[in-house]
Amino acid sequence: MDVVQITKSVFQITLPIVNVFLVDHPIGLILIDSGPKGSKDLIFQGIRQIGKQPEDLKYVILTHAHHDHSGGLASILKSVQVAVYTSAFCAEMIAKGIAFQPKSKILAFLLRLVTLNGKLNLQFLYIQPVKVNIKIVAEGDCIPDANGLEVINAPGHCAEQIALFYPVKEALLFAADAAENETQLKPAFAYQSKRVNQLTLQKLAAFPFQIAVFGHGKAATKAEFEKMADFKA
Numbered sequence: 001m002d003v004v005q006i007t008k009s010v011f012q013i014t015l016p017i018v019n020v021f022l023v024d025h026p027i028g029l030i031l032i033d034s035g036p037k038g039s040k041d042l043i044f045q046g047i048r049q050i051g052k053q054p055e056d057l058k059y060v061i062l063t064h065a066h067h068d069h070s071g072g073l074a075s076i077l078k079s080v081q082v083a084v085y086t087s088a089f090c091a092e093m094i095a096k097g098i099a100f101q102p103k104s105k106i107l108a109f110l111l112r113l114v115t116l117n118g119k120l121n122l123q124f125l126y127i128q129p130v131k132v133n134i135k136i137v138a139e140g141d142c143i144p145d146a147n148g149l150e151v152i153n154a155p156g157h158c159a160e161q162i163a164l165f166y167p168v169k170e171a172l173l174f175a176a177d178a179a180e181n182e183t184q185l186k187p188a189f190a191y192q193s194k195r196v197n198q199l200t201l202q203k204l205a206a207f208p209f210q211i212a213v214f215g216h217g218k219a220a221t222k223a224e225f226e227k228m229a230d231f232k233a
C-alpha cells in the first residue's frame with residue numbers, strides 16, 4: 001500500500017491491484033472506490049497516513065461494480081457509517097452481490113458453463129452484497145454538499161461507469177477505468193464496447209481538468225489524456 005498526494009486535497013491509495021482515492025473535503029473525507037475484498041485495513045491505514053481517522057469518512061462513491069472497485073465496500077460499511085453514491089445500474093448489481101455482467105446472453109451462458117452454473121465462485125464475478133441504502137447519482141449530478149464534485153456517465157469499460165470531475169484549484173478528473181496508466185496511458189480494456197469507451201474518452205477529454213487519475217496506474221496530465229483520447233478517434 002502506498003499513499004501519493006495528487007493535489008492539495010486529493011490522495012491516491014495504491015492497493016495491490018487497484019487505486020482508490022481520498023478527497024479531503026471540508027464536509028469530511030470522501031472515498032472513491034473501495035478496492036477488492038479485504039481492502040478495508042489498507043484503506044484505513046492510508047486514511048491514518050494522511051492524518052485522518054476512518055470515522056472522518058463521510059461518503060463512499062463507487063465508479064463501477066467490478067470487484068476490484070466494489071468488493072471492499074461491505075466490510076468498510078461494517079466499521080463506519082457513510083453514505084454510498086453510485087449509478088442506478090451499479091447500485092442494483094452491488095445490492096445483489098454481482099460484480100461482473102457479461103455483455104451478451106451467449107457470453108452469460110458460456111460463463112455459467114465455465115463456472116458450473118455458479119458453483120465455481122470466481123472472485124471477479126461476485127462480491128459480498130451491500131445492504132445499505134445506496135444513493136443514486138446520474139450524469140450531471142453533483143454529489144450533495146461536495147462542492148461541485150460532478151458525475152459524468154462514462155460507459156464502455158462496462159455497461160455503466162461513472163467518472164467524476166472535481167473543479168477545485170488544480171481541477172481533477174477521476175477517470176475510473178475508462179483508461180489506465182500502468183505502463184503507458186491507454187484506453188482500459190473494454191468489457192462492454194471499445195467504441196463506446198472511445199466516445200467516453202473524448203467526452204472526458206473535453207472537461208477542463210489539469211490532472212487525471214485512474215483505477216490502475218499513475219496520474220496523467222490533461223495534455224497526455226487528450227493525446228490518448230484522440231489516438232483511435
Ligand SMILES: [Zn+2]
Nearest residue numbers: 064066157177
Ligand atoms: Zn473495471
